């Protein structure tokens with residue numbers, strides 16, 4: 001059984017109070033490791049190491065910082081296989097997905113922001129004949145990065161990379177549910193030559209060490225990805241401190257399928273968009289609205305494809321759907337399936353847990369589930385379930401489709417499926433989500449703004465938005481002599 005340690009001042013250190021949490025493998029339901037349950041003393045060590053490291057790191061030439069981050073990216077690539085194995089075991093996601101998506105993307109995050117650090121420029125505003133303004137964009141100092149369990153290393157590095165690239169020292173906390181690859185990242189930081197103290201990786205419970213990081217007076221900004229309820233609690237706590245806060249929260253993402261879509265492609269892509277990572281991606285489609293004239297045809301084709309997907313041991317090379325991340329999440333998804341039935345839904349496929357033979361007998365597996373017949377007001381259409389459950393509903397025209405799409409408190413991502421370019425532009429303009437994909441899903445360019453509206457968050461990540469978040473703009477106005 002492996003016992004993880006915190007990564008502080010370039011070293012692996014046991015939690016000061018010697019307190020640990022169990023790490024459970026979702027595919028087996030068995031405890032397979034121990035995770036530090038960090039507290040105040042661990043944070044104090046990390047903060048003092050960051051304070052010592054900050055002058056060196058913030059004043060290091062951008063090119064040198066970029067070299068270190070680029071080296072880290074290459075080390076992630078070199079270690080793709082052990083990282084993918086660890087991610088699959090820790091999270092329950094198919095090994096193939098971790099290999100193809102999670103780990104390569106973690107490397108891309110560091111490559112992308114390594115380049116960004118050397119190309120990030122600031123503005124100047126001339127007042128002709130009078131004065132010149134220029135904007136300094138300076139590192140904030142020590143910042144906190146807190147990430148969830150669904151895309152563990154992918155999202156952890158998505159925050160850490162721009163924070164470091166901008167010259168900050170980082171206190172980072174991965175989810176206590178999936179700590180393994182974050183711990184492995186510490187080892188790679190040593191190999192990449194990241195100066196001691198620049199990055200601390202503290203493990204433990206959100207309500208404990210997560211909250212301590214957010215509230216520490218020397219942590220000047222928080223970048224958080226997680227649930228909307230947690231985001232609201234953090235925002236409430238931090239409001240009086242005026243800390244910079246970026247919140248990437250939950251979603252209840254609509255897909256609008258029009259009769260003029262490329263039918264086969266739409267069905268294939270929406271199966272992926274609904275059930276990739278067991279439906280545990282904040283961007284997954286969870287409400288599929290279909291133009292009435294093709295509703296029955298779409299439903300039949302969609303159900304036929306979905307019924308062919310069955311969860312299996314995620315470490316099996318052929319697995320395309322793995323385990324739900326934890327017992328708590330498993331119970332939550334099953335309770336929503338029951339709620340859907342109580343709310344009057346018809347279960348079209350799935351709707352139950354799945355027994356996987358062999359080593360996975362006690363694992364958390366749920367069949368991909370599709371239901372129909374729920375009104376927009378139903379809780380299953382309003383609340384984020386974050387699992388393999390999608391609802392289908394018909395619409396009659398563009399206006400109704402738009403009203404349904406915009407009919408929740410969330411606003412993260414949407415997908416539009418149509419070959420009519422005018423409709424695509426018109427609806428994209430009117431839909432209230434931070435990301436709109438037309439005839440595709442999860443097609444990412446790391447330069448684009450990423451984030452949500454309404455209860456899906458505050459601020460944007462990605463590209464310049466992230467570099468801006470992790471720097472403090474300061475305007476300098478120089479008045480010419482008369």
Ligand code: NAD
Pocket residue numbers: 146147148149150151155173174175176204205206207209210211214225226227228230231233234248249250251281282384386412451452456457
């Ligand atoms: P969560 O909110 O329970 O936890 C997220 C992280 O915050 C974890 O590291 C947790 O330990 C920590 N945390 C919990 N309480 C805290 C507190 N009071 N103070 C500080 N930190 C605290 O979320 P989760 O269950 O890990 O992740 C699932 C959620 O994340 C879903 O709602 C999903 O939509 C969302 N998510 C959003 C995005 C996005 O980019 N918008 C991406 C992935 C996941």
